[in-house]
Amino acid sequence: MKQKISWIMVCSLLLSLLIPGAGYAAKSDDIIKTALKYRGAPYVFGAPMKYAPRAFDCSSFTKYVFARNGIKLPRTASAQSKRGKYIPTSRLKKGDLLFFRVPGRGIGHVGIYAGGNRMIHTYGKGGVKVSKINGYWRSHYLGAKRVI
Template sequence: MLKNNAIVRKLSVAAIGAVIGFSSLTVGSVPKAEAATAAQASQIINIGDNYLGVPYRFGAPSGVTYAFDCSSFTQYVYKKIGINLPRTSRQQAKVGTYVPRSNLKRGDLVFFRTTGKGIGHVAIYVGNNKILHTYGQGGVRFSSLKQSHWDSHYVTARRVS
């Protein structure tokens, strides 16, 4: 009986050690994944920042940098870090995962409706209620998400990686 109790104790200690070891591996991997996402977001914003002032042109072709429309801009910037997005803002609004407005993080795509239509504009969320996008005169620029136009035309957001 004493021998059986010793074996049970050793097996229990080994099992507890294995559980602790495996759970620490799982917990240890979560911050690394979040760090990679934060690093990607910084890359996205830094790349986009390089194009401040580049003119807006509706229907600008994919891959060019002399002019962008909103979705060619996001497509170009994300492609630079290896993320392929569809060409239009409506198509881009279907990729990745839904993000509630209250949970926006740097690098998320934010979508807006335009004059009575459905989704017609996309921007990159940069934090602190700011977006990086291109629209109209002035081209690529930062804007406030709280500005009345963007605030009232906000539709949804997506997180892609």
């Protein structure tokens, strides 16, 4: 069994070296799958981590989803925005964190880029959902970070 695991690890490492981004694509797909499992979970402003996965606010949601995939994030959207590498909008990939301005609070919202100009996030009625990044969200968009 140990030989099989070692062989799989070697093959995975070689694949990630030969195909740039192969490891990122797999991890980002896992993050999207994890996030979608919680679709419909209620939104609660300021929800503490102890509410997860029964309810979330935007940053407890991203913190929880990324933690389930081995990536530690701080608790707030503002603190999360200080992690990772800045990504221009033209280079967004699934799994990137998206940050938005909330009037009177600066960086006050975070979501996960899902591809196709969509994000998975939680905000208001309906809780965790997939939304198009247009209208309100486009006009309040501040930037993106890659933490994978």
